Amino acid sequence: MPKQLAFPGLRDAMKKKVTRREQFLAEMEAVVPWSRLLALIEPHYPKAGPKGGRPPMPLETMLRVYFLQNWYALRNPMAEETLYDSDAMRRLTGIELCDDRISDETTILNFRHLLDQHGLTEAIFAEVNGHLAGKGITLRSSTLVDAPIIDAPSSTTNQAGKRDPEMTSTKKGNDWCFGMKAHVGADADSGITHSLETSTAKLHDSQVWDELLHGDEDTVWADKGYVNTARRAAFEGPGKFWGVMRKAPAGGRLHPVDEQINRLIAKVRAKVKHPFRVIKRQFGYTRTRYRGLAKNRAQLFTLFALGNLFQVRRRLMA
Numbered sequence: 001m002p003k004q005l006a007f008p009g010l011r012d013a014m015k016k017k018v019t020r021r022e023q024f025l026a027e028m029e030a031v032v033p034w035s036r037l038l039a040l041i042e043p044h045y046p047k048a049g050p051k052g053g054r055p056p057m058p059l060e061t062m063l064r065v066y067f068l069q070n071w072y073a074l075r076n077p078m079a080e081e082t083l084y085d086s087d088a089m090r091r092l093t094g095i096e097l098c099d100d101r102i103s104d105e106t107t108i109l110n111f112r113h114l115l116d117q118h119g120l121t122e123a124i125f126a127e128v129n130g131h132l133a134g135k136g137i138t139l140r141s142s143t144l145v146d147a148p149i150i151d152a153p154s155s156t157t158n159q160a161g162k163r164d165p166e167m168t169s170t171k172k173g174n175d176w177c178f179g180m181k182a183h184v185g186a187d188a189d190s191g192i193t194h195s196l197e198t199s200t201a202k203l204h205d206s207q208v209w210d211e212l213l214h215g216d217e218d219t220v221w222a223d224k225g226y227v228n229t230a231r232r233a234a235f236e237g238p239g240k241f242w243g244v245m246r247k248a249p250a251g252g253r254l255h256p257v258d259e260q261i262n263r264l265i266a267k268v269r270a271k272v273k274h275p276f277r278v279i280k281r282q283f284g285y286t287r288t289r290y291r292g293l294a295k296n297r298a299q300l301f302t303l304f305a306l307g308n309l310f311q312v313r314r315r316l317m318a
Contacts, residue, residue, distance in 0.1 A: 185212030
């Protein structure tokens with residue numbers, strides 16, 4: 001015989017353990033600058049028409065659902081399903097099953113399209129970084145540069161019967177990869193990503209450089225793919241250090257002093273991998289979700305904005 005269900009509020013109050021999901025969502029609830037982001041999107045969000053009809057979902061609810069999608073790598077149908085299943089996620093979005101509508105997958109899709117069409121994910125990234133800069137966390141004097149490859153599905157079992165035409169193949173070591181690149185500039189002190197650019201995978205890392213610097217650096221750190229004599233000469237000066245790993249001459253060997261310098265540079269550069277660890281391991285973003293560079297680029301701006309907040313959440317909550 002089924003047991004009689006307790007009232008939801010009482011059931012939650014009697015829980016003896018806070019789950020990792022609940023802890024994570026509580027931390028992100030505390031550090032996301034909700035009011036600033038809502039003010040950014042509100043001018044573009046549809047309003048209820050003068051003739052009535054079905055009112056749009058509350059903007060704050062939709063923004064929170066959108067962030068849940070990115071935190072948990074949820075496609076639109078699964079995002080809707082999860083809102084029905086998870087009390088913790090409903091609490092974050094402010095949805096009550098008895099009183100409120102659940103955002104359906106079409107509404108969730110339309111909200112993402114709205115952000116993409118108005119370039120709002122880039123604006124969210126900039127707003128979050130402005131918020132962190134105001135807290136004294138970002139934009140120091142040293143920048144780390146990197147351009148990891150993000151894999152894209154290479155399968156042709158889709159409606160078009162082809163791979164994504166905007167993704168390309170490139171060789172990394174002895175392996176061939178198919179996808180795109182996320183070129184990032186990160187603060188060497190905090191590990192926060194302050195600059196982001198995207199390209200197809202075959203574009204050489206060194207082709208994206210100026211876009212990744214904020215202009216006030218006295219030190220830059222990068223791997224051998226960014227070796228460039230002209231850039232080095234233009235950057236070097238009193239109080240500056242060119243932290244790009246040394247490259248052996250063609251057919252020759254690296255000098256022992258340069259080998260030692262490379263080891264030191266590698267230790268500093270390790271921090272540039274932290275943002276990618278967050279979006280890949282914490283948020284489950286292991287490959288592109290959409291076809292085409294534009295949609296994936298838009299999502300990356302959101303992921304790195306949320307990843308920045310996640311990396312410094314403890315400092316923001318202190």
